[in-house]
Amino acid sequence: MTYLVTEACIRCKFTDCVSVCPVDCFREGANMVVIDPEQCIDCGVCVPACPASAIVADTEPGAETWLEHNKTFSALWPTITERKDAFPDAEVWKKTTAKLSFFDSKPGRS
């Protein structure tokens, strides 16, 4: 059981989720964060914290692909434990739905 970050995070990266996570299970990529499913305790506290509604439970329809995505990149990216500023145009990107094509697999700056 875990929660997962979906493409809605891409190019927004508000990172409010990071400050509420009790077990520091977020990992930072260049333009999105993911959850380490091994570390997530399924508390769900990050879900309402996300301004982009990017976080879903792994039981949601279509979550399987995001499980793979979070698994893969959490193993490669550094841990992020503190909130940082979102991208300047985050509010704009928040309104965009299909963003996977903009995904950047490089690790974040943490």
Place this chain on the structure above:
Amino acid sequence: MLLKGTNSPQLKLANGFTFPDLYTRDGLERLDHCYLEYLGATEPALRERLLQARANADSIESKQESALLIELAPTLEEYLAHLFGIEREIQAISAATTSLSPLYECKRTFVKRKVLASVTAESAAQLNGRELTAQMEALLGGSFDELAFAKFVLKWLADGSNAIALGIATSYAAWATMTSEGQTRHASGVLFRTHRKVDHTNPIPLQRVELHGVTTAVLHKSQWRSRDGFSATDLGMNLPQALDQAHYCILCHPQGKDSCSRGLRDRKTDVVQKSSLGAALAGCPLEEKISEMHALRIEGSVLGAFAIILVDNPMVAATGHRICNDCMKACIYQKQEPVDVPQSETSLLKEVLSLPWGFEIYSLLTRWNPLNLRRPFPRPSSGHNVLVVGLGPAGFTLAHYLLNDGHTVVAVDGLKIEPLPASISGIDAAGIRVPFSPIFDVSTLFEDLDSRRVGGFGGVAEYGITVRWNKNYLKLIQLLLERRSTFALYGGVRFGGTLTPADAFAIGFDHVALATGAGRPTHIPMPNSLARGVRMASDFLMALQLTGAAKRTSLANLQLRLPIVVIGGGLTAIDAATEALTYYVRQVEKFLVRYETLAAETEEAVLRSDWTVEDTLVAEEFLSHARVLRNERIAAAEEGRAPRFSEILDSWGGATVAYRKRLQDAPSVTLNHEEVAKALEEGVRFAENLTPLSVEVDTYGHLSAVRFSDGDRNSELPARALLIAAGTQPNTVIARELPGDFQLSGRHFAAVDEDGKRVQPEKGVAKPAAAHVLTSIAPDGRGMSYFGDLHPSYAGNVVKAMASAKQGHPVISRLLARRPPSAITAEALFTALNTDLRATVHAVNRLTPDIVEVIVKAPRAARAFRPGQFFRLQNYESFASSSVDTVLTMEGLALTGAAVDRERGLISTIVLEMGGSSDLCNRLMPGEPVVLMGPTGTPTEIPSDQTVVLVGGGLGNAVLFSIGAAFREANCKVLYFAGYKKATDRYKVEEIENAADVVIWSVDSGEPFPVRRPQDRTFVGNIVAAMQAYAEGALGPPTLALSTAKRLVVIGSDRMMAAVAKARHGALKPHLLASHIAVGSINSPMQCMIKEVCAQCLQIHHDPETGSERIVFSCFNQDQLLDEVDFHCLRERLTQNALQEKLTARWLRHCEFAAPKIPNTTKMETSV
């Protein structure tokens, strides 16, 4: 006495309320209006939402409810603070909470997020703590505590320009968090205490040690904790630690993820998940609003947090730390340490209780709680009367809920329940209501558990739970109930004995709720299974904690030697092991003190004059051990440390828990490994995969070892005490006594739904879809229900038992709503029961130099008595005198009813003074309240129209008065052999003559008794010889032939009964019908006498035909076929405490000699 403080301030309630108002329904309703007005004046919208929510309480969504309650809670706190005039204290708590918040802020943002993320354990190990401390001191201007550290770090973080200082702080924090040196420095702190990952498959890290060919699991000696005596072993967290838990809580309720309360469920299937050890993670059985409590606690709203817990758990004093942990097991943190909710809850309770009038606030909130949307204050009187049977956790919680539902509640319990001072409880020992005073400082009620008066209230919570838990809380629960004017409790009353269901309904009860808990302990059949040294764990724990052997001042005898082996894998086994180890120290020290005191007064040879060779051996063992322990105590005092007894006890064999499966399979581990770990800290060993094969005995017949098989090979663990904790069964013994009144389904009562249709309750869930608590409904709507450990859904622990009451009480109320009010008012009911159920001493008469008659006024017990039955007589500790550091409280005495006067409600009991408790009867005063529990046992079978032979020895004759009279009433011819050791032993000659057509008086030696009736005979010699002489015509022609008797009833000492049993197949055989039935009244040692609960009275029987062995409980039926009774077993059981009994008898004489003896003012009455 209980009340230490005399200068407590006056309680002045605000808003025109008086203290008595808080105990009337009208007053509470006005209080509710007053609060709503207050709320309306400050927050009108919130008041409107509350009223809306109350009107739609059943449809409100739970997240909405939580949000509303959290908003309301601070307003309730303000209101209560004003009401009780404690605004200052409440503000102080709030301020203290706020002042500590930098600790948690710093822990979260700095220690966890920066330090742990940036420093590895390896690099932390290189840090120099002393240097870092010095550097920090330089930065902070001197020595610093965690709070100062946190404040500075937060300031530096906010300033953003203190890189050097932050660097040092980071290193210091890394050292404090990650090195063992740093952890030790901050052991009692919170800032650097981070949460470990949990290894579910190996919850307790243990060492394996080979012992007598058995591998045992032990905790490394460096982790052992020293324990001395029976004071509370764990006082719980302080405020910073408890707040640390609240801050650690994620506050899952807004997400609907508060698994601590609702259970950890699979998101897809909604099925409750299991721990890796197989325990269901169902969360708090009461579904307390835990996350909401923490949200309020963090904000400093202590009364708000408390009130929100009380919505679901008004009896919160009986839960929490070291009692329950279902919440913690189901905490959302499954991969790391869970939030210690029980600690958090208990700390909250302590915080509230420590307020001025803290108990009064708690008490009020159990009756009026505006956060309870469904029933903010008690319902109007329903006019219905409910009898609650059993005052353990299920019973007392149920009583509370039923009172708030408007019913009159009477509770009975088979145990002795000490009265509380009427000045605080509002009810005196006679059951009369009196005005009571508010309690300013609850700590004045609290006693050291090591010397505390044993209250008896709380059932298993009193005698089954160790001093890990603060049993003073039971006193608070007793007060919560006893102060209610529609409640009364009667201790020493056993349902099924004193009262039957038919009696209850005839008296005017509309419903009977059974909460009698667990009963019958499992006996393990094996050779020598009841040898001396073997006890059921229930017997041991009850003798220790209820009869009071644990106390330094007690006269209770409980002889226990080392090494100790405990068979079982549940918490009872674990508790028995720790308490036995601790008791051993207390026991031998007490033995030594009394021995030395007595030896100073007389010669040692005199002291030892009645000791057997084995007694001497055991005494030397006790005395030498006690001297070693005393030396350790002296050494410890000199070195300024606590004495280290565990290692010494271990060297003498210690205590080993032997379980038939693996450690991780043991229910104690799967359900509560924390308690197992705590026990191992006291030096207890755990041996796995051991199936008991036999008990080995020494040349004296005492237990010397237990043989086990581990599947492959056999091994032998040396043991001088074997405590059996192999599980219990629901206490449904009443269904066997009164089979017409109860339906069983397997081991449980059968369940019916509210229409009376048979249903199958869900097993072991604590949160069943439907609470099927009813077991029968009569056509007129009267019914019976069952709760707690009796119930398959709720059996298992204290909080599940309480959940049964919470979930089940509406079923009772719905059933009662179908009936018209009872014909009898509460007042009339209480008046009748006060007369009927409260026993007092009527007179004490001396019959012989060592026999007294105690006449007790106990009308209902007198009416219920049938010949052959017996009672448990006890004085109250509250009224007992004390002398030379000894409180003269009796162990329960099993006494037969010699005669009854049903009209006057009097029962005559005959007591042989044997040294110890029985000698205290002589001190009972007329009018003194006592416990006369019973009648118990089984009435003697009285067939009609036949010849019956009664054979009585000494005290046993007392039992035969009423039995003989009953036989004669049934048109039987009674031939009575009355035997005595010496002429002065004879008493109540006329009663014996009245009980028999022919009496043969027999005395072992000296002059023959004079004969008063022509048909009677007299003889000098033993009783068997008397029977033989009579039958052979040596005493003159027999007036009633022995050979016509179809039945022999033999009552005397075990040796006398054994001799008669044997002679029937030898010397007496030619004179007896081959087909005669011979019954003895078996005087097994007894303690609870409430039938099959403590199991002290276990007795082995052999089938005379096949030789096969079975076990009976003598307190269930004392009348046993002589040919089946194993008299060797009886002898061994009776002499388990022989050495202690001998010393206690001398000690009591010493006490009575040393203290002015209370003059015996009892007036003589010749008979009842």
